[in-house]
Amino acid sequence: MYAMYAVYNVLLLLGAVVLVPYYTLRILSTGKYRKSIGPKLGFVPETVYGEMKGNPRVWIHAVSVGEVTAAAPVVASLRDLLPEACLVVSTSTETGQEMARRIIPEATSYIYYPLDIPFVVRKVVGRVKPDVFVLVETELWPNFIRLCKDAGAKIVMVNGRMSPRSFKRYRGTRFFWKKVLAMVDGIGVISETDAQRLHAVGVHRSRIQVLGNAKFDGLAARVDERLKEEISEELGLRGDERVFVAGSTHEGEEDAVLRVYKRLLERHPDFKLVIVPRHVERGGEVLNLVRKYGFEDVVSMSDIKKGQRPHGERVTVVDVIGELFKVYSLATVVFCGGSLVPRGGQNILEAAAWGKVVFYGPSMDDFRDETALLEGVGAGITVKDEEELYAGIVLMLTSPEKLTESGKAGRRAVAANKGASKRYADMIKDVLANRTLRRG
Numbered sequence: 001m002y003a004m005y006a007v008y009n010v011l012l013l014l015g016a017v018v019l020v021p022y023y024t025l026r027i028l029s030t031g032k033y034r035k036s037i038g039p040k041l042g043f044v045p046e047t048v049y050g051e052m053k054g055n056p057r058v059w060i061h062a063v064s065v066g067e068v069t070a071a072a073p074v075v076a077s078l079r080d081l082l083p084e085a086c087l088v089v090s091t092s093t094e095t096g097q098e099m100a101r102r103i104i105p106e107a108t109s110y111i112y113y114p115l116d117i118p119f120v121v122r123k124v125v126g127r128v129k130p131d132v133f134v135l136v137e138t139e140l141w142p143n144f145i146r147l148c149k150d151a152g153a154k155i156v157m158v159n160g161r162m163s164p165r166s167f168k169r170y171r172g173t174r175f176f177w178k179k180v181l182a183m184v185d186g187i188g189v190i191s192e193t194d195a196q197r198l199h200a201v202g203v204h205r206s207r208i209q210v211l212g213n214a215k216f217d218g219l220a221a222r223v224d225e226r227l228k229e230e231i232s233e234e235l236g237l238r239g240d241e242r243v244f245v246a247g248s249t250h251e252g253e254e255d256a257v258l259r260v261y262k263r264l265l266e267r268h269p270d271f272k273l274v275i276v277p278r279h280v281e282r283g284g285e286v287l288n289l290v291r292k293y294g295f296e297d298v299v300s301m302s303d304i305k306k307g308q309r310p311h312g313e314r315v316t317v318v319d320v321i322g323e324l325f326k327v328y329s330l331a332t333v334v335f336c337g338g339s340l341v342p343r344g345g346q347n348i349l350e351a352a353a354w355g356k357v358v359f360y361g362p363s364m365d366d367f368r369d370e371t372a373l374l375e376g377v378g379a380g381i382t383v384k385d386e387e388e389l390y391a392g393i394v395l396m397l398t399s400p401e402k403l404t405e406s407g408k409a410g411r412r413a414v415a416a417n418k419g420a421s422k423r424y425a426d427m428i429k430d431v432l433a434n435r436t437l438r439r440g
Helices: 002-030 034-040 046-050 065-081 094-103 118-128 142-150 164-172 174-181 192-201 215-222 225-234 253-267 280-292 301-305 324-328 349-353 365-376 386-397 400-416 420-433
Strands: 057-061 086-091 109-112 132-136 154-160 186-189 208-210 243-249 272-277 298-300 315-317 333-336 358-360 380-382
Touching: 002 142, 002 174, 034 094, 034 109, 046 109, 057 065, 065 086, 065 094, 065 132, 065 154, 065 215, 065 420, 086 094, 094 109, 118 142, 132 420, 142 154, 142 174, 154 420, 164 174, 164 192, 164 365, 174 192, 186 192, 186 420, 192 208, 215 349, 215 400, 215 420, 225 324, 243 253, 243 324, 243 349, 253 272, 253 280, 253 386, 272 280, 272 324, 280 298, 280 315, 298 301, 301 315, 324 349, 333 386, 349 365, 349 400, 358 386, 365 380, 365 400, 386 400
Parallel strands: 057 086, 057 132, 086 109, 132 154, 154 186, 186 208, 243 272, 243 333, 272 315, 298 315, 333 358, 358 380
Antiparallel strands: none
């Protein structure tokens, strides 16, 4: 086992030779990663550690925005079960950190997850002193898991999932991941498919519990008409306009969306377009693309946040984090990105929670269960290209009653799947009950 870790750490070192210059250049040229790089290397302010009061101490890690959405209801349920606990939430990305601070008020403290370098991990784990470490979805860093275990912490996986791409990667090096996963004390996954994939990687099936998707809880709880009123006022909308929302778009998809939108305007001149790029740093690039397609009446969300009042612009580009969920509330029709390009899809449940019919491309491998759920009730529609996207939207607009009823069916499907976060919190509490806490 130690030989395998030696090989892993040599590979990490070789990777650092390539990646350190790249990320240094990114930090210097764009400012990205500037906030997080110090904490990731273990330079966490003493005041942050000073905030960590309470018992037991639970460290929950959610990589980025998507995982934070799943973690939020689990943390809320944990707070109900363990009111005196110290709940430390970590993220790997700066956007995830901002989102966590916004939607997980139950946390005691927020930190960045350390890079998987042994001396860095030892330093941070030694200061946090978790009784249990909770990883959200399938974020496996071998050094961290081993050293966390050596420090006496229990380890739990919640909302576990394994996409086809991840499964292929893990299965190819099964001999290593089997040993890593053997150190995880509790494993809860979203679906039977995820359970089967983890079993194929080397986890005995009896150790895996299928507990559902915690994202359903978070989304259902966040739906609030006041959010719709807030975002409508912010974007200068009256509330009765038709709005085409393109959420979580990737490079190459905005072109298709803009071509579809130009054709929609020929039939429905009142339509507004809101584009929300998956990576907010692409906001400037998307703004330029919108203008290239002839839309000079475009405004960015960052300018609105700075005080610029919108004046009826046709197109809004949302280039700040944490707004997509609210924006979906305004939609007449929705396209969810990462799907017309081979990215595996993005979270289609956010729009469905608002009762919206969602269009998406064929690349939805990372969200197969969600796709099956929405398509089963008519609230999700796969399109192979922009021509089918345009035709599908036009067809839906000609049947407003069907559009409304299908959207409501999707919303009911999301609500009907609530309850997973409580099951995950119970699993964490059970794991804690089987160890002796180190603090009185």
